[in-house]
Amino acid sequence: MLRTTILLTFLVKYVSLECVINNRSPSTDWEEKLSKHFQCNYKENIPPSENSTTVAIKFNLKNFYFDSEEVLFTIHTLVFFSWDDPRLKWNPNDYGGVADMITHSVFMWTPFAYIHQTKDVEKWSNFKYYTSNCQVSYTGRVVCVPRVTHTTTCSSNLRNWPYDTQKCPFNFYVKSENEDKVLFTFNESRGLSAFGAEYGSGWDIIDYETGENATGETKFFLNFVVERQALGCVAMVVVPSITVAVLNVASMFLDFKNNIRFGLSIFNLFCNFCLLKNISEIIPHRGFDTPSILYFIHFSIYITACGICLMLILSSLTRKGDPPHPWIIHFNDSVLNNRIIKYFVFTKWMEPLRSSSDEADYIGKWTDFTFIVNSLMFYIILIVYLILYLVFIPKPTITY
CATH class of the missing domain: 1.20.58 (Methane Monooxygenase Hydroxylase; Chain G, domain 1)
Incomplete structure (x- = not known):
């Protein structure tokens, strides 16, 4: 009886091992090896260049809303960051032809912590240090798309109420000790896309503008003009x-x-x-x-x-x-x-x-x-x- 039990146990284990389906692709193994290589030889707290690193940035508006007092204006956006990091280059032939990979931002240097909203609205802002998945190309090009929430105060003019409009500025700056380490730019684009955005209840965006100011405290800004739905x-x-x-x-x-x-x-x-x-x-x-x-x-x-x-x-x-x-x-x-x-x-x-x-x-x-x-x-x-x-x-x- 004991011999029969032991024989059946080994038989079940052998059959189960033969039935395991391996869904892992060969490229996944190479990506893991590539990730381990960078984690062992990469210092994520050091900028990619001794000179200033240029970071292209673009906002994709998803939705917005006012608080109940119509003072604080909040937008939810996807922020596209892209920059070059020479330390993340590799030869695809050495890693099974893998030309790009997805990794988490905690394992690499990112410019997220360098940018802040201006101090007058910082106490309401949720624009803090955040993480996201990033795509890294073998050329060293890095693209990260985190979801971020920004909040600011608006100047309300009720003269034309109920067709009143409100101007809501978002100003972003880089602290003085980090100004020489990173340069943010819209890369000659408008810097904001509202395609597919869900408009807030009771308001419409009738205009917006973006701009850069590399010499002043404000490095770039977003200005929204919203109008009340007055019917x-x-x-x-x-x-x-x-x-x-x-x-x-x-x-x-x-x-x-x-x-x-x-x-x-x-x-x-x-x-x-x-x-x-x-x-x-x-x-x-x-x-x-x-x-x-x-x-x-x-x-x-x-x-x-x-x-x-x-x-x-x-x-x-x-x-x-x-x-x-x-x-x-x-x-x-x-x-x-x-x-x-x-x-x-x-x-x-x-x-x-x-x-x-x-x-x-x-x-x-x-x-x-x-x-x-x-x-x-x-x-x-x-x-x-x-x-x-x-x-x-x-x-x-x-x-x-």
Whole structure:
């Protein structure tokens, strides 16, 4: 029994060894030998050259977002680093024809630790020392593509809110003790690619630029200009503001002795205050400028209040039974007898019947005067609203 057990054990071991499938390619063995060779003879803390090493760098934007306060702007990128390291050259014929290999950045010198964001945003930055896999060619060319997160502060201008834009600069520098060891360059390219990027919720990148400054503290920079996706805010604020202004102008066509005009004016005034309340709830609170739409609503409140006062004054004048002043009669005749100006005066509303012909004549002259004043105020308010629209209503940024 013991002999049978021992025989079966050796038999199972022999059969299992014969069934093992070796998936390793010959090149894998050569790459391991090459990696061990470099690890034994390579000092990863020493730069590849006694002179300055030129490192080409390019950013590939993947996505971005703002924090809840719309102050910190964060981008996630793939950063392409490429440089030449003569110490990593080899003859492919000596290693089974292997022309390139993949190795980890911890086993070689990399320029990752030399670059930093400027000090004013360093406490928020995640741009620290990082690692990644790198491709090494037999010519000594090294390419590393780490995934990195950068964060900066943005200068927000709310003047054109909700079509406001924010400028978000990323400045990078090399510490003074390392300036002679490495030189970063975009290699005559724009330095940033946003193809295939996932845009952040609520914002669009409308422009960006990159640049180098080899002589100053900032060695290279990325500047983003982002614009708010404003359709929701436009539907909640801008369109209602324009609608209230149109209703305010249209109310001038109504009889100022009619309660409908008074009720519409009060409604417009109430809507303006509701718009101010809505804006206070959705507007960003960390901008350095006042949104122009607030000026439009404030002026609209003043115009509506003046329109209510004008309506009450004109309505009281139509009830006067006293004879009007001579200059009022002269003013009425000058306007109503002019061949051109009289067509800009609205048709008079129906006048109440009076028992006395003299009283009816006085009322008629007062009515003519109040109606001319109402027509004049209509054109003044219309022109004022057009100016306010051109100056204070926000408009989307035009990009080419």
